[in-house]
Amino acid sequence: MNKLRTHKKEAPKKKRGNVIASSFAWVISGTILTKKNVVKQLPFLIMLMVFSLIYIGNIYSTEKLIRMVNKLERENKELYYKHIVMKSKLTREFNRQSEVAKKLTGTGVKEAVVPPQKIYSVN
Template identity: 40%
Template sequence: MNTYKEQENKSKEKKSSDNTGRISAARKYIVMLNFIGWIDKKILIKMLPFAFFLMGLSLVYIANSYVAEKNIREIDKTAKEIKELRSEYISVKSDLMFKSRQSQVAKEVLPLGIKQLEVPPKKIVLKTTAEK
């Protein structure tokens, strides 16, 4: 007749059974740790700071590995960039060497009206009074 209340009661029962399942699982774990009788609840509570320390240490270890991988990727990227820049440097240098040849310079300045000398330049020597 009143199906809403029945559904509400069923949902409450499910929630309570879920909580008891979790509690019983935790108790089973504690019982498993206490299989010899050496580990007491007080000792477990006393060990909690050390367990948290170990968890924190493991988190630091994981973070360190991520940082190391990031650095390795960055180093590889930089190495590739250096290779590319080195090849560009070599090609630009060879191009400059080619363009700085005398014959190439003469070809480049020919449209400006500057011509290469056919005869070698003459040296002008002034005779001083001491040489006469």
């Protein structure tokens, strides 16, 4: 039994070009996803992408918190300075008993003429 064998002509081997360019072409064209090794690693790659998204979200939320903390620190400083200024104004304004008596004349509060007495407990 003779069978005719047909020999396939081998295509001339192409010279190996730039490996990076061919790898990039595989990724862009999508042929890399048809390989068995990549299909096996697909759950791992998905997990890496999810972790990357979580990491990016964490960075954004941290930056937002840092901006808010800085804003609150500036506001706290400003309120502290206002407190010091107001305290010094009030100290200058009410440093003598006569000044306090002048301020309270319109309210009906009178200055005590009799000194206070101590109250003793019988127990």
